Amino acid sequence: MKEKSIIESHLVPELETPIRLQEYGVGIFKTLPTKSGFKKAIKKELIFVNDTIGTTALFIKGGETITLYQVNELPKAIDKLKVPLKVHYEDDFLAVIEKPPGVVVSGNSFVTIYNALPQNLQKSTQPDAIRPTPIHRLDYPTSGLLLIGKTSSSIRILSKLFENKEIRKAYYAISIGKMESEDEINLPLENKKAITQFKVEQTVISERFEFLNLVQLFPITGRKHQLRKHLFSIGNPILGDREYHLKDKLLKGKGLYLHANSLQFTHPFTQEKLIITSELPKKFKKIFP
Template sequence: MNFTNFLPLPLQQTDMQLLETHKVPLLKTPIRLQEYGVGIFATLPTKSGLKKAIKNNLIFVNGKPATTALFIKGNETIELFQTEDNTNKKHFHFPLEVLFEDDYLAIVYKPAGILVSGNSFATMDNTLTQNLQKSSLPNATRPRPVHRLDYPTSGLLLIGKTTESIIALNKLFEQKKIQKTYFAICIGKMKQNGEIDLPIDDKSARFSKI
């Protein structure tokens, strides 16, 4: 039996590759790592990505695995690792319709009935490397979706292919400079035309019949 997987994480650190290091300046007020760490690493621009990296024991603070409950006070050294050997990682082979692609980003069509990302194997995220060309730019990274579409929803999915493009696209979504338009298919008799302007989950929503 191979007991390697049962070793404590610090003994397995040689199996990981250091990506980035961040030195924390002196802080006036302590702040949780899950809040402070957003954006400090170029290859980890989102809060969800940070939480996932912490959960997977890929972030160390002063040489020890970090937790989301850890408070950062100042002068700490925060390190981001990645596993070195990804050669055995399984890829989800699923042909995608690629509508646009260059070295910075891509636009692909997401069919209904497939997750964008998550713990499942059959996700859009797991099939991107099979369908897209690797960027030739020096800051190239694994293609990543920069937003989500619900499981039953089909539509266009925006993919970042470099660290800078992923950060820039995320900021555009945060600043609401990218708009999504949804088309709904309704069953039943409806008026010839009309509009519904009511909030959904406390968010502004408007439906127009065309």
């Protein structure tokens, strides 16, 4: 099985006069320094200009994005990977899937969401289609909605939307202890600004934990373990969190009670307003029916 992935990208500055792609492109990529190598890459359809396949007849005028791809030969064993994923939304450009808890999004492991995506999503028919790629991450023990790009242009644009905070994420967690009904946690993490807003929707009395809260979380920034660290910092750690917990308050064997339940954004190609939600896991409903 073969898939394309991006090696390098180059933004063309303003040019006084147009120049053919095959002439301009010599030396712009570290991994493709020669003229003959660049021409071969064009013929193999590995060079894209503004997400369209480049040709030797194309003139570069300035302002274009030139992208170099490589063809990846995926191990045959990946065809045997069976990780069924619930697909909440899919079109030719992007998808939203539900990540189960206990699976990493990507990395050196064989069983990852990244490796499972080709078996769960339809291949894009767009000219810049590439292997489906997660746009953001969820922690290993966290479940919920994960945004996927299916073309090089969608990956680039969606990543920019995240940077510009134009994609709104919401989570549900079950936290331990008495909490304010709603508040904002403004606590830097790793010397970087980090802000989380929260709203408690329900509270029940617990013999072991005193109080358990169904709390909705809105991360304004996106730092590593932000929600878990922020709730722990105010004395209300997430139930089942093995890294950030109070003494004698760790619930074992049930996993982390943190679920990414909502994504809201404007589709960058259709301009449709998308609001995608996910039901609470069964273990949440056992505590909050």
